[in-house]
Amino acid sequence: MAFPTLTGIVYTIKGSFFLYTYELHRKHGPIVRIGPNRISVADPQLARKILRTDDLPKDAMVYKSFRLSEGPSENLLTTLDRDFHRRTRGILSPAFSTKYLENLEPLMIKVWNTLQRRLDESAGAGAGDDGWTTEDVVKLVHNVALDVIGESAFGRSFDMVESGNNPLLTAINRLLVWSALGMTLPILHVIPVQFVPFFGSAQTVQSRIMGAIIRERRDASRGPDGTGRRADILQFLLDKEKKGDGDGSALELDVTTNANLFLLAGSETSANAMAFFWYFALAKRPDYLSALRAELDRAFPEGTTKALDLATLKTVALLDAGIKETLRLAPVVPFVSRETTEDATWRYKDADAGGEKTLQVPKGTRLNVQVYALQRCSELWLRGDEFLPERWIEGHSGMGNEEVWGVTGQGSAGHGGGTKEAQGSLSAEWGRPRLVNRDLFLPFSSGSRDCIGRNFAMNEMRIVLGHLIRRYDIAPGWDTLVDVRVRQFVTMQVTRTGGLPIKVKARKA
Template sequence: MDKLEKSSHNLIFYIQHNVPIIQLGKAAISLLAMYYMSNKIKCALFDPLNNIPGPFYRRFFPHFGNIGLKSGERFRLTEYYHRKYGHVVRVGPDALSVSDKDIIKQILVIDDFEKGPAYSRLQNGGEASMLDLISKDLHRRRRRAISPAFSTKYIKSLEPFFASSVESLIKKIDSEIEKTKGNEEFGTIDIWHITKCMALDVIGETAFGGTFNMIDNDDHIVPSTILKLMKILEFVISYPWVTKIPFLKRNKRIPQLSNFVKNLIKSRLESNVKRDDILQILVDTMEAEDKRDRLTEYEIITETILFLVAGSETTSNTIGFALIEMCRNPDSLEKLFIEIDGVDLDGGSNVFNQNQLKNLPYLNAIIKETMRLNTMPANGLERMVTRDIILKGDIFVPKGTKVRCNISVAQVHPEYWSNPSAFKPERWLEDSNEKASPSAYFPFSAGSRNCIGKDFALNEMRLVLATLIKHYYIEPIPEQMVAAMEKRHYLTLTIASSSFKIRMKRRFS
């Protein structure tokens, strides 16, 4: 501190005596550097968070640990910290990562703190979607305006659109089997890619009044553009300083996706034809009685991009992980075959309806266990503590601390789960001896900021998995199983190869 005071006096002296600008600049830089370091040292040595364990260097440089990590592997570092330091880890000068289920509930549900600054880095030039809105009040208004598009009744009305996309999926798989089948009638299918295209077509059918035909158009620009966007945004979160670079503003770095959505919305506004879909619900908010509930055209674009990206990636990736897990665990696959074979398709239909699937215990257990082991927000959910709080009765956390709720660690913690790394759908069944721990399970987040599209996603997962199991035999490909072990996180959990191939054969014609 003495050196800082001396540098300040020197700078004042230089200014008073008309010292040359270069020397003055050097003095100013020296002063700023010393001020920065003195704050860092003070924070590292005398901060209220000092009694919380964590890597010492992160008290000074919270993002330094990301250097050297493979793209998309930041979540592995946090997992390591929790294994080494416990449920509550200091990961920055003013940041914690927590995996204790009760603390997660306190932060997300009981105290219901607003989202942290990491989400603001996802915003498009200051324009926020429901995902990255920081203000709880603004989020509440936006959610109220959009919620009719995700009501149980409305989602039920979308069932024919879901069915249409799944029918297209069946036709595409049949076509690929015919092209690639060998002597045993099995064909090779990139199920990861094809279900991603199908998920986008579901959004086209339900949100925009017609399919995008991405299942049949392997060269469509949107799937690859979404992956590029996810990688860019993950980089922005890992290295926040890049948000200061003007040419990296989001609206400039994803023009293909923005233009795709803009053209869809422009076409709807110009047609003056009202359709019974999600986009129409968003467009109708422009004339809402309460001005606070009105969305601008730009806000509609922002929400539509969010729905397009989040609605396709999280759902299709979970379907993909479910198939990977069942290929690793053939006993689980066989049990699902037996359950699905006990349900008859309606006459003439290739696709189930939701009433047939929503209460199937083993199908739903497969989905729950997949989401437990393959948490989409694997890097956690950041919240900003807006007042001094106490965690678990004795951990003081001052106002202004960022707390990242690491649900992926909680969902595999041996304190809450027996055989935590094992894929055991049975733990979710009522008559099982090995019980799940619902209080340590947060696949769709929790509290006021939980996922608005939960029911939409679950309907799609059930429908796709049940239909695939009903119509096809599935066999793993050994080298593909090895490659699928390499996971990455680009805002949502995925696999490094962005491809997972299996062998499939028709069970009946």
């Protein structure tokens, strides 16, 4: 099935290319041709093979679209050099380890405290007689995410929570649109973004702000008393800039390029995920929010104003389940692209087709692993379009045995049962849907090139969402019977005229 270039342009401009491709998979099956040399893959076996084959390079056309900063452009996201990726990831991994991330928890809590103070002030000054004040939750979580990445990665807040306005956020949004256009129109790659009206000014703003931050921190870290040093990600980059990778090789990190990557990836993705959480929870499952609040109350009995420590938040099963279900329904990066370097013949199982099928893949074929389809399709998931956090909690009282075990082939020896294996750890197959397909949960990709910041993002979402639910009564301020529009400009976004208003009121301590 061919996908005309003009059609691709139209859907990209509308931000709905991923939805169109999803419908193609629902209609035509797990493998769909969407261009002369471009294939969309929603088959579980082929998707895992593509993502976990280290010698299958990234799609050059897609990843060149992310090269937006001035100077050297190689980083973990954009590089097509597998050896460079391996070595760079080895250098950066300690900065995203569980131990190092513990240092960042107080900085995330600091941003939360600023948000709580502002919400309490708004409730006092602008609330109606009933005590409610209204916030646009999309704007709120983007402001929070940018301040979290500012505090924890760059040693300073961008003051988004307090001011609600920063040119850096506007610049990021424009550059993401430019990236999306570059994926569909490769000719744009030959034009330096700084020479393109509207987008060029965004790149200038980003470079100016980030350049000033890096210069300031570099100068401070060189001071004799060491007072300019902070235990954050930028300091880690600056230290590695001077030392290389420690094994005598010539590789040294380009601080500016990697800092820009962490800024874009670290703020935009988690912000959109949190916005989707509120949309799903408020519009689809207010009963889930009530149950989650009760679980938070049990985990933190000291009162609603006390800061919630991350170690305890990680034990709140319904919180993690809600985050995971949000990322399943709305993976902020809905597809991952690779490119074949030689002709290949791949085989895969298709229960709908009655057995094994063969796919001929010529050299130079661009492969889109369609994460959105893999995590939603009714051929792979029972109740796949429903927001059902309980599916991730084994033995949850809200999931009856019939719902969990009632699919032929899910349990051992093809029968239902109470084993963990039966809940979805078996290899998924198209045409054999399960309530849980753990090996198809791919919001952070998979393999050696998965998202290095996944633990950072999860910690941030636990802290922000946990505190908001524990501290405030929150209700939808929009008509929840009308589905909101979703679009993709690199990341998936909730989009609605007037934002996504929520009503907020402080709980009694």
